[in-house]
Amino acid sequence: MDLNNLYKKALDLEPLTVEEGTALYHEAPLEELIFTADKIRQIHVPGRNAGWMIDRNVNITNICFSQCKFCNFCRRKDSPDAYVTSISDYIKKIDELVALGGDQLLLQGGMNPDLGLKFYTDLFRNIKELYPSLKLHALGPPEVVFLAQKESLPYNEILRRLITAGLDSFPGAGAEILSDRVRKIISPAKATAGEWLDVMREAHRLNLPTSATMMYGHLETVSERIEHLVRIRELQAEKPEGSYGFITFIPWPFQDEGTVLSKKHGIKSTYNPPDYIRLIAVSRIMLNNITNLQSSLLTVGKEVAMLSLHSGANDLGSIMIEENVVSAAGSNNRFDAGEIQNIIREAGLNPVRRNQKYESYYS
Numbered sequence: 001m002d003l004n005n006l007y008k009k010a011l012d013l014e015p016l017t018v019e020e021g022t023a024l025y026h027e028a029p030l031e032e033l034i035f036t037a038d039k040i041r042q043i044h045v046p047g048r049n050a051g052w053m054i055d056r057n058v059n060i061t062n063i064c065f066s067q068c069k070f071c072n073f074c075r076r077k078d079s080p081d082a083y084v085t086s087i088s089d090y091i092k093k094i095d096e097l098v099a100l101g102g103d104q105l106l107l108q109g110g111m112n113p114d115l116g117l118k119f120y121t122d123l124f125r126n127i128k129e130l131y132p133s134l135k136l137h138a139l140g141p142p143e144v145v146f147l148a149q150k151e152s153l154p155y156n157e158i159l160r161r162l163i164t165a166g167l168d169s170f171p172g173a174g175a176e177i178l179s180d181r182v183r184k185i186i187s188p189a190k191a192t193a194g195e196w197l198d199v200m201r202e203a204h205r206l207n208l209p210t211s212a213t214m215m216y217g218h219l220e221t222v223s224e225r226i227e228h229l230v231r232i233r234e235l236q237a238e239k240p241e242g243s244y245g246f247i248t249f250i251p252w253p254f255q256d257e258g259t260v261l262s263k264k265h266g267i268k269s270t271y272n273p274p275d276y277i278r279l280i281a282v283s284r285i286m287l288n289n290i291t292n293l294q295s296s297l298l299t300v301g302k303e304v305a306m307l308s309l310h311s312g313a314n315d316l317g318s319i320m321i322e323e324n325v326v327s328a329a330g331s332n333n334r335f336d337a338g339e340i341q342n343i344i345r346e347a348g349l350n351p352v353r354r355n356q357k358y359e360s361y362y363s
């Protein structure tokens with residue numbers, strides 16, 4: 001395939017096909033991908049700013065029926081260390097977040113068969129009554145699919161009630177790779193690719209700000225990575241005019257430590273820094289209608305994250321005061337607010353603290 005023609009199409013923000021994206025991934029020299037992706041980043045996000053934020057992850061429960069094979073975090077109901085977080089724990093953790101200057105809470109966790117829609121709407125209302133200015137970035141498409149089945153309600157009604165109770169934005173959790181071939185192996189009990197996209201379509205129709213993610217580096221092919229990007233781009237193209245849609249795309253590598261995929265199936269993470277940079281650059285090239293691209297500082301560490309800011313990414317995400325899902329599978333990177341800003345400066349860019357909607361605090 002003529003790579004120069006593909007670069008030109010990409011720089012004109014034309015959508016590349018799966019075949020074109022796969023050819024770029026396999027054939028393009030990394031420095032040419034980096035150059036092209038950085039130019040495209042400058043079209044979407046001009047200037048030399050790179051974003052970061054403060055939020056806190058609180059896990060609602062670690063009880064989950066899904067038992068995804070890459071997850072070290074989930075527990076069965078009768079496990080001695082199974083829990084559902086109490087309101088007093090939320091208060092303690094939110095007070096710590098507020099003391100650190102944060103105002104956004106990421107609420108995630110397992111799909112606990114005992115917890116229905118009322119549990120979540122009561123929880124959101126309780127938290128919002130106690131902390132009216134706190135923003136809730138919570139749950140994800142698999143939880144909505146689960147709640148819709150449990151309550152016999154359509155996705156849009158589940159989302160509508162969660163929004164009414166206080167949901168401010170919706171993470172793209174549980175996307176992994178949007179290929180049912182892959183999902184049947186790594187997370188067979190979780191939402192299908194089509195269900196994940198259907199929930200996001202409804203979220204966009206309700207003008208809920210969302211993010212899109214990818215957990216890669218296990219048993220997917222390069223074509224399946226590219227198909228994932230194209231499915232996200234096509235859904236973004238469907239969003240109603242003026243609605244938030246996908247505000248950002250965040251890829252991170254599979255962390256294999258202690259997982260069933262690694263122990264029982266011998267599947268190790270294929271992560272390596274050049275391939276991560278290649279993925280970041282190709283994501284920027286393929287996602288011609290998503291403004292922001294976040295590098296996963298938490299999983300790839302400082303040096304790779306710095307390079308990613310020159311390869312298409314414009315954000316390093318959150319200092320993530322508490323994170324239990326990827327850290328349970330071997331990710332040990334931790335950064336405070338000063339360190340994340342220094343990393344961005346060391347990369348030659350200006351750190352800009354932002355909120356979940358990528359609005360700057362200091363603009």
Ligand code: SF4
Pocket residue numbers: 064065066067068071072073074109110111142187190
């Ligand atoms: S990744 Fe999420 S859905 Fe899958 S088992 Fe873990 S907690 Fe459950």
